[in-house]
Amino acid sequence: MSIKLLVLVFSLLIIFTRPKLIADHHLSPSISPFYPSIPPFLPPSPSLRAKSPVVKPSLPFVPALFVFGDSSVDCGTNNFLGTLARADRLPYGRDFDTHQPTGRFCNGRIPVDFLADRLGLPFVPSYLGQTGTVEDMFQGVNYASAGAGIILSSGSELGQRVSFAMQVEQFVDTFQQMILSIGEEVSERLVSNSVFYISIGVNDYIHFYIRNISNVQNLYTPWNFNQFLASNMRQELKTLYNVKVRRIVVMGLPPIGCAPYYLWKYRSQNGECAEEVNSMIMESNFVMRYTVDKLNRELPGASIIYCDVFQSAMDILRNHQLYGFNETTDACCGLGRYKGWFPCISPEMACPDASGHLWWDQFHPTDAVNAILADNKMELDFDASNLVEDEAAEVGQNDMAGIEGERCGICMDIIIDRGVLDCCQHWFCFECIDNWSTIMNLCPLCQREFQLITCVPVYDSGEGSKVDEVSVSGDEDYCIEEETDAVASPSHYIDETHYIDENLSV
Numbered sequence: 334m335s336i337k338l339l340v341l342v343f344s345l346l347i348i349f350t351r352p353k354l355i356a357d358h359h360l361s362p363s364i365s366p367f368y369p370s371i372p373p374f375l376p377p378s379p380s381l382r383a384k385s386p387v388v389k390p391s392l393p394f395v396p397a398l399f400v401f402g403d404s405s406v407d408c409g410t411n412n413f414l415g416t417l418a419r420a421d422r423l424p425y426g427r428d429f430d431t432h433q434p435t436g437r438f439c440n441g442r443i444p445v446d447f448l449a450d451r452l453g454l455p456f457v458p459s460y461l462g463q464t465g466t467v468e469d470m471f472q473g474v475n476y477a478s479a480g481a482g483i484i485l486s487s488g489s490e491l492g493q494r495v496s497f498a499m500q501v502e503q504f505v506d507t508f509q510q511m512i513l514s515i516g517e518e519v520s521e522r523l524v525s526n527s528v529f530y531i532s533i534g535v536n537d538y539i540h541f542y543i544r545n546i547s548n549v550q551n552l553y554t555p556w557n558f559n560q561f562l563a564s565n566m567r568q569e570l571k572t573l574y575n576v577k578v579r580r581i582v583v584m585g586l587p588p589i590g591c592a593p594y595y596l597w598k599y600r601s602q603n604g605e606c607a608e609e610v611n612s613m614i615m616e617s618n619f620v621m622r623y624t625v626d627k628l629n630r631e632l633p634g635a636s637i638i639y640c641d642v643f644q645s646a647m648d649i650l651r652n653h654q655l656y657g658f659n660e661t662t663d664a665c666c667g668l669g670r671y672k673g674w675f676p677c678i679s680p681e682m683a684c685p686d687a688s689g690h691l692w693w694d695q696f697h698p699t700d701a702v703n704a705i706l707a708d709n710k711m712e713l714d715f716d717a718s719n720l721v722e723d724e725a726a727e728v729g730q731n732d733m734a735g736i737e738g739e740r741c742g743i744c745m746d747i748i749i750d751r752g753v754l755d756c757c758q759h760w761f762c763f764e765c766i767d768n769w770s771t772i773m774n775l776c777p778l779c780q781r782e783f784q785l786i787t788c789v790p791v792y793d794s795g796e797g798s799k800v801d802e803v804s805v806s807g808d809e810d811y812c813i814e815e816e817t818d819a820v821a822s823p824s825h826y827i828d829e830t831h832y833i834d835e836n837l838s839v
Contacts, residue, residue, distance in 0.1 A: 393453035395580075396523045397473040398445065400457055401500045402532035402584075403488075404479030404697065406445050409436030409459035411479045416492030418479040424666055424683040428700060436462075438479060440665065440687045441700030444584075445475065445530055447707035452528065460503055467510040471523065474507060476500035482536040483565045486547075490540065497533050501569050508576050521577040529573060532584040534621070537562055538613060539589065539696070556780060559617040563624040574632050581637045583625055585618040587646050587698075593664040593673030594695040601671070604662035606650075611643075612773055618643055619777055645706055646698075653691065656705060664692040665699065755785035763788045 400406050404418060412421045419436070420426070426434035428441035436459065437443050446456055457473040478495035480488030485496045495503070511520040542549055542558055553561060570581065589595060590610030599607040618641065625639040653661050665687040666677035677683065677694040684690065693699045698706075752763035759778045761769075766777075766786055774783055 393472070395452050395454075395526060395528050397471060397527040398449050398452060398454055398457050399473050399504060399527060399529045400445050400475040400477050400532075401497060401504070401530070402477035403481045403534075403536050404438040404477075405535070405584075405587075406443055406475065406477040406530070406532045407436060407438060407459075407479040408443065408445070408457065408475045408477070409462050410475070410477060410495060411493075412436045412459070413461040414478070414493035414495075416480060416494060418488070418491045418494065420479070422678075424677065424680040427680070427683070428687065438694070438697045439700050439703065440683075440693050442703060443700075444532070444703045444707050447704055448528075448530065449473070451707070460507075467507070467514045470507055470511070473527070474504070476503050477532070480536055480540065481533060482541060483534055483562050483569075484537050484541055487536045487541040497565075497569060501572055504573070505576055524577045525579045527578075527580065529578050529581045530584070531581065534562060534566075534617065535586050535589055535614075535696075538586075538610070538617075542613070543610065555613045556616060559613070559620045562617060563620045566621065567624050567628065570628055570637065571632070574635055579634055579636060581635070582640060583621065583637060584640050585621060585642045586614045587642045588614060588650070589696065590614065591646075591650060592696050593662065593667065593671040593692050595673070596662055596671040597669055597673030601662075604671075614643060615769070616777065642706060646702075649691065649702060649705060657689070658691050658701075659689040661691050663690070664694050665690040666694050749790070751787075751789040753787040753789055754781075754783040755787070756781040756783040760789075 400408075404411075404420075407420075409421075411419050420438045421434050421436050423434055424440065426432070426437060426440070429435060429437065429439075430442075437446075449456055454472050457475045458469070460474050460476045463469060463474070476495065478500065480491040480494040481496050481500070482488055483497050485498065487496070488494050508520060508524060511523065514520075515523075540546070542553075542555075545551075549558070566583075570583075573581065588606060588611050590599075590607035590612075595601075595607040595610055596604060599609075601607070622639045622641075625637050629635055629637050649656050649658070650661055653659070662671050664672035664677070666683035667673060668675035668682060672682075672692075673695050687693060687699045688701055690699050691702055748760075748762050750763040751760045752766035753760040754766070754776055757776055757779050759776055760766075761777070763786070769777060770783075770786065775781065776783055
């Protein structure tokens with residue numbers, strides 16, 4: 334009789350404790366928006382391997398993480414849609430924490446998984462995958478959908494997807510549910526202190542502009558198309574701002590011209606990137622960076638960070654051996670040359686070990702690359718009221734006021750050597766505009782053709798200022814001459830309103 338009673342007691346314990354364990358896994362008590370302060374952000378030790386998402390600090394650095402975007406950050410939205418863009422079968426997810434497919438377009442973790450881990454938050458669940466109550470969304474929601482773009486029709490040939498505008502609408506609906514559940518004041522406090530991560534735009538090129546859908550290339554030049562995308566992004570960012578969103582991370586577009594699909598499509602001989610594609614991406618990133626910078630000045634209390642994924646990815650490509658990669662062109666999973674012709678649809682198509690590969694499939698990097706990008710470009714300083722980049726945090730406010738006009742119009746970093754163009758009065762970092770000239774000899778701002786780049790040192794060492802000139806010609810020959818004149822006006826202050834503001838204004 335005593336044995337039966339003991340078994341009964343243990344059975345009751347299992348029944349009553351099991352739901353609590355499940356609830357604790359998805360929603361810890363530390364998410365309360367009433368906690369007094371957010372501790373300073375301390376980056377964890379770097380690791381390229383996925384770790385368990387269950388072990389978290391007792392208190393997260395921010396209340397929640399909300400994610401918007403495409404397949405680069407989709408964690409399972411498309412599992413619930415009728416679409417060809419799905420990653421719910423192996424080999425996708427084989428190196429993930431659970432070693433099972435989750436809907437992530439990667440062999441393991443995606444960038445927002447590493448970010449959530451840094452912030453002390455659990456992995457953010459998919460909006461369409463939510464089965465619980467609104468309280469289950471208090472630590473964040475992932476609205477991203479593979480195939481989605483800034484333009485509503487981008488990716489339509491793949492089937493159903495949730496466009497960026499629709500994702501923003503889904504968040505507004507989530508916010509309204511929060512207000513009904515915990516009240517307006519608490520909901521606004523939670524949202525304004527949370528991080529909003531946006532990674533979208535690449536499908537507007539892959540599935541719309543490059544494919545010339547609706548004859549778009551005859552209607553828009555690449556530059557005008559970039560401005561159109563930036564104008565739409567601006568509208569959605571302002572919509573988020575109007576519902577109390579203040580801390581936003583906008584990811585730039587990666588160099589998709591180096592992806593296996595375009596290496597195959599453009600018949601790359603030795604793995605050279607498709608510069609025609611990368612040129613459009615560079616222009617898009619420039620316009621988007623300008624849009625973000627302008628919104629930061631316009632919206633009181635907003636802290637919008639632009640992260641340049643393009644340069645980080647190119648650094649990994651150029652110095653792959655230093656990062657531990659031995660395969661930079663072929664995808665781990667796929668068919669055809671560079672594994673870029675046919676998509677990854679079965680485990681038999683995948684390589685046995687993806688750790689040495691940059692690319693997992695036709696378009697998506699491996700989780701090892703995602704981890705490096707997370708370490709390189711997400712070194713963000715989180716405090717209770719502001720979200721700023723570490724580089725900006727290292728410079729005092731007085732110093733920032735003095736050097737505001739000394740920033741490059743391409744990379745937005747502080748200029749050491751100016752590169753002045755002969756076609757206009759715009760100037761940039763000499764290295765930036767020199768690299769730009771290997772792709773095109775048009776000014777990034779006014780699109781005028783230039784033939785000469787004058788290198789003017791900004792900070793003189795006291796030994797005299799020697800100024801070089803780089804001549805740009807069709808055969809890429811270079812000549813060096815001496816020059817004495819310098820231009821004193823920063824590139825992003827000269828005539829920008831004429832070329833950009835009127836197209837981006839709302």
